Amino acid sequence: MAPDPKKxxxxxxxxxxxxxxxxxxEGETITRRSLFTGGALAAGGVATTAFxxxxxxxxxGPLFEDRSRAIFQDVGSTADFxxxxxxxxVITLPDSQGTGEAGKTTVYVREFNxxxxxxxxxxPYVAIxxxxxxxxxxxxxxxxxxxxxxxCHGGVYAADGSVSGGPPVRPLDRFExxxxxxxxxxxxxxxxxxxFQKFSPRxxxxxxxxxxxxxxxxxxxx
Amino acid sequence: MAILPRLGRKPExxxxxxxxxxxxxxRGGNGDKPSGFDREALKKGAAEVPISVAGWLxxxxxxxxxxxxxxxxxxxxxxxxxxxxxxxxxxxxSQAVTGVFLAxxxxxxxxQAYASAAFITNELFLGEFVRGMHRWxxxxxxxxxxxxxxxxxxxxxYKYPREMNWLIGVILVTLTLAMGLTGYLLxxxxxxxxxxxxxxxxxxxxxxxxxxxxxxLRGGADFNAITISRFYAIHMLLIPGLMIALVGAxxxxxxxxGTTAPPWVKARKRRELAKEEI
Numbered sequence: 307m308a309p310d311p312k313k314x315x316x317x318x319x320x321x322x323x324x325x326x327x328x329x330x331x332e333g334e335t336i337t338r339r340s341l342f343t344g345g346a347l348a349a350g351g352v353a354t355t356a357f358x359x360x361x362x363x364x365x366x367g368p369l370f371e372d373r374s375r376a377i378f379q380d381v382g383s384t385a386d387f388x389x390x391x392x393x394x395x396v397i398t399l400p401d402s403q404g405t406g407e408a409g410k411t412t413v414y415v416r417e418f419n420x421x422x423x424x425x426x427x428x429x430p431y432v433a434i435x436x437x438x439x440x441x442x443x444x445x446x447x448x449x450x451x452x453x454x455x456x457x458c459h460g461g462v463y464a465a466d467g468s469v470s471g472g473p474p475v476r477p478l479d480r481f482e483x484x485x486x487x488x489x490x491x492x493x494x495x496x497x498x499x500x501x502f503q504k505f506s507p508r509x510x511x512x513x514x515x516x517x518x519x520x521x522x523x524x525x526x527x528x
Numbered sequence: 529m530a531i532l533p534r535l536g537r538k539p540e541x542x543x544x545x546x547x548x549x550x551x552x553x554x555r556g557g558n559g560d561k562p563s564g565f566d567r568e569a570l571k572k573g574a575a576e577v578p579i580s581v582a583g584w585l586x587x588x589x590x591x592x593x594x595x596x597x598x599x600x601x602x603x604x605x606x607x608x609x610x611x612x613x614x615x616x617x618x619x620x621x622s623q624a625v626t627g628v629f630l631a632x633x634x635x636x637x638x639x640q641a642y643a644s645a646a647f648i649t650n651e652l653f654l655g656e657f658v659r660g661m662h663r664w665x666x667x668x669x670x671x672x673x674x675x676x677x678x679x680x681x682x683x684x685x686y687k688y689p690r691e692m693n694w695l696i697g698v699i700l701v702t703l704t705l706a707m708g709l710t711g712y713l714l715x716x717x718x719x720x721x722x723x724x725x726x727x728x729x730x731x732x733x734x735x736x737x738x739x740x741x742x743x744x745l746r747g748g749a750d751f752n753a754i755t756i757s758r759f760y761a762i763h764m765l766l767i768p769g770l771m772i773a774l775v776g777a778x779x780x781x782x783x784x785x786g787t788t789a790p791p792w793v794k795a796r797k798r799r800e801l802a803k804e805e806i
Binding site: 365366368369371399401402403404405406408409441442443444458507508509510511512521522523524525 | 638639716721722725726728729730732733735736738739740742743744746747748749750751752753754755
């Protein structure tokens with residue numbers, strides 16, 4: 307059954323008087339009831355947004371903070387290090403300032419050795435982070451086997467930090483290094499894929515080979 | 529309406545300044561009568577106090593039928609497993625109360641957290657006991673939740689019309705596990721520190737949003753000064769608030785929808801029908 311054309315036009319009329327709303331004024335397009343309902347809802351929405359958005363921004367803020375600190379820490383003189391064996395040194399992570407003991411971490415440092423190192427990173431010293439690339443436990447260098455070994459879930463790395471076995475998904479992170487006079491300085495952390503290509507610092511457990519690097523995007527500000 | 533019933537009053541009208549307490553003998557008009565207590569009247573008066581208090585409240589709140597409906601519901605069968613939900617509630621209340629008192633001494637800063645937790649354990653009177661209740665109570669609560677969940681599942685209590693209650697329960701068990709995770713960091717010893725590192729990095733292994741989730745939980749790229757206070761705020765403010773609201777909804781639905789009969793209880797046939805079949 308086709309709808310009555312006259313009735314339809316009445317329903318579609320923008321004027322409340324034409325729509326037969328009781329108590330309608332001439333020229334009125336919205337009933338007072340719906341105006342006030344909409345107004346009250348809008349005011350409530352504005353009030354809620356006014357506190358929810360700043361709170362959300364506050365909570366998510368750390369995601370967008372600038373992480374490139376470019377803080378270099380002195381770890382010793384050039385005479386303290388050699389190209390063959392790692393020397394463990396303790397640094398404070400720039401992001402972990404003010405956390406006391408918890409912010410300190412061990413870095414294994416040695417001189418760049420062209421006979422072992424195949425990477426083209428160009429840093430004069432190799433500073434390897436002890437953060438396991440499985441889930442972030444602290445690895446330890448075992449001189450006897452020339453391996454980094456993680457106590458938590460059995461991750462094993464070769465002397466250059468590449469994965470020898472276990473669950474880790476990429477080589478151990480490194481820190482930028484430079485030499486100033488006879489002092490060795492350790493700077494920002496960076497991550498590596500299995501070909502020793504440099505990436506911005508990522509969390510453990512995030513593979514960077516092939517397509518994986520797109521599934522684990524970098525931090526927005528690095 | 530009088531709050532206290534006026535009983536035991538002597539025929540002589542007491543002086544205006546003498547308070548009218550039931551059971552207390554008033555000094556007479558001529559002043560030579562000894563004051564004292566009329567024990568029987570006092571007893572009677574005391575017995576009526578709860579009734580009049582209840583009446584006073586009922587007159588203002590009018591909730592007696594709803595309360596009766598909540599507290600004196602009919603439960604099909606006599607099954608002790610129906611008490612599991614209440615056991616979880618008690619465990620939650622125990623966690624809430626012990627948590628509030630632990631919060632009075634705990635300092636969620638990376639340099640003070642371990643020391644303040646050690647102070648609670650070693651120095652405070654009953655500190656070790658209250659902290660132990662909170663620590664072991666969390667495990668007890670999770671065990672009880674899963675027993676409660678298993679009971680609901682095996683009794684088929686998740687079916688129509690109680691699906692929403694099952695869903696709320698699943699959110700609640702997730703929140704409880706999140707409580708366990710965030711609370712684990714707070715003693716700030718080696719175990720809790722590294723367990724939290726691992727847990728946050730586990731979140732980081734999720735593709736696309738994982739890296740952002742890890743940063744959100746830590747409040748930065750590395751474990752930093754605000755991580756522990758962030759976990760603390762989530763542990764004692766955010767999740768408990770959500771849980772209290774959801775527990776309320778959970779209980780409301782239980783009373784509204786009633787309790788499921790155990791699967792072995794069959795609906796009884798009416799006598800006449802049974803006879804007809806014979």
